[in-house]
Amino acid sequence: MRVPYEATGRRDQKARTREALVDATRRLLADGVNPTVEQAAVEARISRTTAYRYFPSQRALLLAAYPEITRRSLLPEDAPDDVPTRLDLVLAAFARVNLDWEPQLRTSLRLSLEPGAEQPVLRQGRAITWIEEALAPLRSSHPRVDVRRLAIAIRATTGIESLIWLTDIAGLSRADAVALMRDSAQALLASYTGQERNGR
Numbered sequence: 103m104r105v106p107y108e109a110t111g112r113r114d115q116k117a118r119t120r121e122a123l124v125d126a127t128r129r130l131l132a133d134g135v136n137p138t139v140e141q142a143a144v145e146a147r148i149s150r151t152t153a154y155r156y157f158p159s160q161r162a163l164l165l166a167a168y169p170e171i172t173r174r175s176l177l178p179e180d181a182p183d184d185v186p187t188r189l190d191l192v193l194a195a196f197a198r199v200n201l202d203w204e205p206q207l208r209t210s211l212r213l214s215l216e217p218g219a220e221q222p223v224l225r226q227g228r229a230i231t232w233i234e235e236a237l238a239p240l241r242s243s244h245p246r247v248d249v250r251r252l253a254i255a256i257r258a259t260t261g262i263e264s265l266i267w268l269t270d271i272a273g274l275s276r277a278d279a280v281a282l283m284r285d286s287a288q289a290l291l292a293s294y295t296g297q298e299r300n301g302r
Contacts, residue, residue: 120156120166122146127167131205139163161213168210169203176232185239185295186288192236193260193287196229197280200262207262230257237291244295252294259286 126145130137137145138160143153157163176195181188200207233253240247258264260283268279 116156119148119152123148123153123156123163124166127163128206131164131167131209134205136209137163164209164213167206169199169206174231175235177235183239185237185243186291188236188239189233189256189287189291190284192232193256193284196232196260197283200265201276201280204262204265208266211262211266229261230254233257233260240295247294252290255290255294256287259283259290 123142123146127137127142130141130145135141139153139157140150142157142163143150146153157166176192177188178191181191230250230253233256234249237249237253240249240252264283265276265279268274268282269276272279274282
């Protein structure tokens with residue numbers, strides 16, 4: 103098995119070099135550049151030869167620039183029990199993640215759609231888990247609601263894919279796109295819980 107270059111000898115220095123290249127890539131993406139390894143090397147003030155030791159291709163570099171979003175929850179510690187409020191709190195925080203990391207998320211989405219591409223970290227389903235947590239009280243108050251299915255339905259209307267469509271195709275501002283996504287999520291919630299009350 104091939105050992106990554108940065109895992110052999112002088113690991114701390116190599117970790118710093120790798121981080122510098124990733125940070126440079128993220129800055130270039132934020133500036134609207136689709137950076138090559140060479141461009142990232144110039145931005146990071148690292149030689150091209152050294153950069154290729156860490157990232158042999160542009161794809162490897164761009165995947166490494168995917169945001170490290172490690173939060174287990176988007177709810178505040180004092181989150182209320184009211185499900186619509188919980189959901190809106192999560193969606194407001196999720197929107198900030200999408201807007202703050204939009205260039206990197208767009209790039210990761212594009213890479214995931216390339217023919218034969220392995221699915222990058224974009225496909226970890228973290229947002230579904232965040233939304234499920236917001237909906238958790240429904241398991242007691244509306245036991246016939248399929249919380250997982252509802253979370254997936256809400257995620258389908260609120261992620262980076264929806265943001266791209268609403269801004270690039272529908273022509274909405276980012277603020278209007280976020281407002282519409284939050285409205286759509288609340289409409290789905292009302293639909294599911296209304297159906298449950300009506301015994302459907």
